[in-house]
Amino acid sequence: MNIKNNIPIIAIDGPTASGKGTVAFSLAKILGWSILDSGAIYRSLAFFIIQNSISYTDINAILSLLKTLKFSFHSNNIHVNSLDITEKIRNEDVGKLASIISENRIIRDSLLNIQRSCIQEPGLIADGRDMGTVVFPFASLKIFLTANIDIRVERRYKQLITSKVSVNISNLRSAIIDRDLRDTQRVVSPLIPAYDAHILDSSYLTNDETVSVILDLWKNRHY
Ligand code: DC
Secondary structure, three states: OOOOOOOEEEEEOOOOOHHHHHHHHHHHHHHOOOOHHHHHHHHHHHHHHHHOOOOOOHHHHHHHHOOOEEEEEEEOOEEOOOOOOOOOHHHHHHHHHHHHHOOOOHHHHHHHHHOOOOOOOOOOEEEEHHHHHHHOOOEEEEEEOOHHHHHHHHHHHHHHOOOOOOOOOHHHHHHHHHHHHHHHHHOOOOOOOOOOOHHHHEEOOOOOHHHHHEEEEEHHOOO
């Protein structure tokens, strides 16, 4: 593991639509740190699998495809091979396939170095499912962000509508419940809080309130 030990990392894990992305973005802005949206990497890979008509069961073809993809982050946007695909990866079809391929250990292992190479001065906010448990177990602060299902459906609905993606709310609810099940019950790197994570329920907190709780934890940490 080539880890840059002295650079602080705040790991934020949690289920889909728990508000991680917005919270991570605000924290990165306030602290002046960079940000890793690890879900965007899984989504980008899923997007190119669809584009290339590759079957999600054909792991060799997926690994060959992965070798041709160069990921880079520009503020909150993800570029693959210099193409900004941020908007293209936000629909639920891509999210579902991202969740399906993320069950595979070889694919997950192949994405580890890409994620770890995002560590840079003065610090990194890492958002995902296994940031605190697998990718950055040595993170300086670990947050497990949750919110109840109704609130998460509402948040994702608003997000999709704002991005002009048409969506049926009851299909969206089922898709989120399916994704929760797949992400929490997979064998490899399931979505679970790290033993040393702070569990934070953001159901009735605004983004600013959630950010302020995390900043307090960061300032008052004893390690
Ligand atoms: O956070 P998101 O909805 O953009 O992530 C899409 C899927 O990618 C998620 O359902 C599971 C997978 N994922 C993962 O397995 N591990 C991560 N660290 C991030 C995402």
